[in-house]
Amino acid sequence: MGVNVPALRSHNAALVLDLLRTAGESGISRLELAERTGLTPQAVSKITARLRAEGLAAEAGHRASTGGKPRTVLRLEPSAAYAVGVHLDRDELTALLTDLAGTVLEVRRRPVDLGAGAGPVLDAVTEEVRALLGTAPTGGSDAVAPGRSRTVPAGGRVLGVGVAMPGPLDHRAGVPGRVTGFPEWAGHPVRDELAARLGLPVVLDKDTNAAALGLALRPAAPGSFAYVHLGTGLGAGLVLGGAPLRGDRTGAGELGHQTVRLDGEPCGCGGRGCLEALCLAAVARGELGEAARILGTGAANLVRLLDIDQVLLGGRVVLAAPEVFAEGVREVLTGLGLTAPVGLATGRDGVAEGAAWLTLAPVFGK
Amino acid sequence: MGVNVPALRSHNAALVLDLLRTAGESGISRLELAERTGLTPQAVSKITARLRAEGLAAEAGHRASTGGKPRTVLRLEPSAAYAVGVHLDRDELTALLTDLAGTVLEVRRRPVDLGAGAGPVLDAVTEEVRALLGTAPTGGSDAVAPGRSRTVPAGGRVLGVGVAMPGPLDHRAGVPGRVTGFPEWAGHPVRDELAARLGLPVVLDKDTNAAALGLALRPAAPGSFAYVHLGTGLGAGLVLGGAPLRGDRTGAGELGHQTVRLDGEPCGCGGRGCLEALCLAAVARGELGEAARILGTGAANLVRLLDIDQVLLGGRVVLAAPEVFAEGVREVLTGLGLTAPVGLATGRDGVAEGAAWLTLAPVFGK
DNA sequence: CCACTTAAGCAACGCTGTTGCCAAAGTGCA
DNA sequence: TGCACTTTGGCAACAGCGTTGCTTAAGTGG
The missing domain is CATH 3.30.420.40 (ATPase, nucleotide binding domain)
Structure with missing residues (x-):
């Protein structure tokens, strides 16, 4: 696909954000970012200024001087956004909340039986995700809006829910295939149904792909x-x-x-x-x-x-x-x-x- | 790596050029290019104007009208550049000349023995490539400059020479590894030596990778x-x-x-x-x-x-x-x-x- | 012949990263 | 303490990208 100026902008922003992420707690300076990206220091200054304005990055102290003005260290702002990860295994459901840096904030686990069919299992997923987001119905009501949360700090943006389950499945369509032993899941629109229930974007993938992605990052x-x-x-x-x-x-x-x-x-x-x-x-x-x-x-x-x-x-x-x-x-x-x-x-x-x-x-x- | 404006420009130019290439003889219209790239028609017009000015693309007739001004068809200009491909097999050397569209213009073949060592075999490669480029020494002189050619039309730019041989080898360094049965090739700087001899860029890769690349394109x-x-x-x-x-x-x-x-x-x-x-x-x-x-x-x-x-x-x-x-x-x-x-x-x-x-x-x- | 449709260029524009310059903020020696 | 020097990083001007709004070119069809 062709690349236009806005696409260029978001590409570079994502690139810088990724370098901030991998730098972790210790952070990274503007000049180091410039070296790693191949962009000019001035371009990096502009990009990081935008990221700071959006709350995704922040300054965090200074490096020791090497004879001149010391470099300012930048780091990712982990609390800028949150995500939920769900592992739907054959007999167990694990759901956890992470911040933007991928740090796990809370884990919930319960036994499930995939063989019980999509309906009850997706009920359980919905409950656990809502509990993580602090939007669980406290009095039997489902009407609590996401965002008003206990676990996720106020104003914290929840990017979405990632769901991993045994294959085969269609990652793009978000639909499981013929899971060995659990034929009734085949073709069930898991992603769209969960997205509708939770009001959040949902991504579905194979358990092994999800694990590999986590390791790769x-x-x-x-x-x-x-x-x-x-x-x-x-x-x-x-x-x-x-x-x-x-x-x-x-x-x-x-x-x-x-x-x-x-x-x-x-x-x-x-x-x-x-x-x-x-x-x-x-x-x-x-x-x-x-x-x-x-x-x-x-x-x-x-x-x-x-x-x-x-x-x-x-x-x-x-x-x-x-x-x-x-x-x-x-x-x-x-x-x-x-x-x-x-x-x-x-x-x-x-x-x-x-x-x-x-x-x-x-x-x-x- | 970061993307700046010139990088964006060459990316889009390459993308359009690739669509022109895959469209082949029948060509492709500006609006079709715009749809396929996701760029606006005006951007495609600018890009194709540059490509035409560089001689890489040309107009080639019109499509039938669909009720308005008929679309102008663009196509790749295959004679804008040329390339040489060399297959160095265990017992045979194949060298051929192609134009920018990958169309084979001439093939030369001769028996070789990889076991004879890098020196004599690279002599043979050099000879065949020079013959293809019309820069073969006619009176024993090696001093004929590339570009003054018989086979390659005048002004034809030769992009370089691709060399494929049995693995293992290091594609990036352009150096063979321990080819089974031919230990003396290991570590010989095949790419750099050929590049120096021919005065052209040389790329070295495994035979299977080269074949797969040709099929992929x-x-x-x-x-x-x-x-x-x-x-x-x-x-x-x-x-x-x-x-x-x-x-x-x-x-x-x-x-x-x-x-x-x-x-x-x-x-x-x-x-x-x-x-x-x-x-x-x-x-x-x-x-x-x-x-x-x-x-x-x-x-x-x-x-x-x-x-x-x-x-x-x-x-x-x-x-x-x-x-x-x-x-x-x-x-x-x-x-x-x-x-x-x-x-x-x-x-x-x-x-x-x-x-x-x-x-x-x-x-x-x- | 003329209304209509479609293609494609011209001109102005917003925005990108780049360049040239300068202020800020340190070090280190006299 | 003062000053020369080094390095960081922002400000302003700029070139060049694709985009937008509009106009012109070049067909069809009643």
Whole structure:
């Protein structure tokens, strides 16, 4: 698409805002911003002046002088906006509130059953989100307007709600596909229905994509990595060149049904020797080391095929024995001469945090 | 990086130029350009006026009237610039000259032996490129300046030379890595040496990446596809979202050493059950159908993992029995319920044509 | 022949980042 | 304490982008 002057303006503003974000608490000076963006210092001054006027950035002290006027440090104003992230797992609902910097302010969790159908589950999501925003009906009334909040400071702008759930689904349309075992969700307009109920923009994505997005936006994250999630299923979130890879049908990252044993055991997907089936079978037998080795083979395939910088492991099964899996995968990679480091993704709220980033990311041009 | 006004200008110019390119012979009107770019018609008028003044575009007749003034058709001026593409294969050198539209004007081919070392092979490359540009020494002199040419019309600007060779290599540095069987090429500054010899910009890339780039820039190419190349080795060029995926180490597309038979036959790479070894063994046994089925499994893994729209097969082995491979791969995909169509990449010069695109693509913002 | 429609250029404009200049705010030596 | 020097960062003028409002060009159709 063509770029006109307003588009240029918002692009540069988002870029500067992103640098402020990744600089974190310590902040960043105007001249450093100019170096990093390639813009002139004067342009950066104008942009940051606008951002400060909008309340998105603020001055925060000075650096030590290097012989002249000391640089003024700028930082992101985290309280300028808020976002909600929802992780809708097969048996549990996690909802959390973050500020503009992605810092988690409050977490709410409750058991749910996806099999109960979209209606009751979306009721639960609505309740939890309203509770987070302080707009929960206190006397049975749904009429409390968003904005008048307890948790979100007065005047705090809520950007929207990001919802992550197991795939397959259509990210653009915001509609789940045929979730294995939960056919009734297929085609249900989850995004539009939640948006209508909450009066807020809603973004829907796969759990693995959300987690990968959250990891990708951490300061100093590698440009390309794979988030490998082993829970009730096996999937991956792929980040290439800093951006999550979704594919046209939001189908990218389907790691579970990679054939790794030609003519192996038949899988429910119609294939044979699928990575997920082999790996979960080993887990079921209690052979976690073997499961890790199988997972490592899948990870090695990823590293080789996509030339990625890092592998991050997560998901309930991995988090139950993190070092077993990390070490097992690491061994396979090093055994093949691959140098990509293997790490562990952060705790159990990683997907919900990533879901919040679904609505925060556009502010930073991501 | 930040965007300033000149950057905006060249971005939009490249965008318009790319639309002119993909419109081909039939051209495209200003209003259509405005719709496709999202710019106003007046902005398109200004941009196309500049492009015409630079000789990159020209008016080419009119469309039929729809009740008012008929639209003026614009088209790319293919003779505005030229490029050279070189395919340096293990035993053969192909060099060709294209115009700005990528149309091949002349092809030269000669046997080479990569094992002879970089010196003699780069001598051969230099000779062929000079011959294409009409700057070959006629009386033993190397002093003929580029530009005074026989093949390239007078005043024709040569953008540069794209060179494609088997990986691994470093695209950014323009230096081959440890090419299997040809260790002496490792670290040789191929790009810089050729650039110095020819006095032209040189871009170096893997053969599969070049071929994939050429395919990606065809009009109406799918946004995401895999070019799967089966020749002396097995590799892939991955195009995601219209752009080739190289990875930070130009290592992406390493399809040959995907493990598809866990604990299978050991491979020279240190792994076991690698796709390339299995596939080439089947070819060696004369079992092309089985080779196609194995290749299909690898392709299916690609389609599932990356959610791509199409698989294109190429390479010497495939082209020797194109329908056997296409049908074999197609069967595997449909058997798994995957709808991505399987096609065949064009003839034997596909890699060299793609190599020429390495230098043409930046003109079109690609 | 003329009303109408559509395409495309001209001129004025708002806004972008850039440039040249200057005030502000430090350091460090005499 | 004073002064030269360095560095930061805002002010003002500017070139150039796409946009807007209008006019002219060039067709169709009754």
